[in-house]
Amino acid sequence: DTGVSQDPRHKITKRGQNVTFRCDPISEHNRLYWYRQTLGQGPEFLTYFQNEAQLEKSRLLSDRFSAERPKGSFSTLEIQRTEQGDSAMYLCASSLQGAADTQYFGPGTRLTVL
Amino acid sequence: EDQVTQSPEALRLQEGESSSLNCSYTVSGLRGLFWYRQDPGKGPEFLFTLYSAGEEKEKERLKATLTKKESFLHITAPKPEDSATYLCAVPTILTGGGNKLTFGTGTQLKVEL
Secondary structure (H helix, E strand, O other): OOOOEEEOOEEEEOOOOOEEEEEEOOOOOOEEEEEEEOOOOOOEEEEEEEOOEEEEEOOOOOOOEEEEOOOOOOEEEEEOOOOHHHOEEEEEEEEOOOOOOOOEEOOOEEEEEO | OOEEEEEOOEEEEEOOOOEEEEEEEEOOOOOOEEEEEEOOOOOOEEEEEEOOOOOEEEEOOEEEEEOOOEEEEEEOOOOHHHOEEEEEEEEEEOHHHOEEEEEOOOEEEEEEO
């Protein structure tokens, strides 16, 4: 049973560039979540999918952020016109509806905006 | 809005020296409390879910307990490999039945030989 995978693990970009991250959830999990974590803080919720539908977005998710889960399997998170404040660890988690909704996290993508 | 506070922020123990980590919460209605372990540069690893006051769960040297206002993670005879940041979180139900986890800032545990 493979866990949640994320790609890339690290990304360094210059301010103003666009970046895209990918998350592959545990295969049978129909729910997928994105969180952001900065140093010394706990993860903060960004957005959530049930199957292919994006059902909730946090106020933290500005217009520069967009997420998709086109076939209800993998998901992508895109950040346009990156800012230094976007530097953080971006975490993906998945869960199975009906199984106590326990969220299993991936290893994260560390974004550094120069 | 749900709030989670963890203490202490950091804890240094000698190998074999038992201790407890605290997670206090303020929620409108508790629907569970989650404990995760996070190693540096990695994603959180699920440990336990507790649902009701008085519930306890154990895994190796870890035991989690829950009251109406807080949860404790007891670490018995810790080993250096238990060094990590321990996070607790409470869920808030979302559209469609999913859950947004609100996390505390974690307790960074260091176990020394």
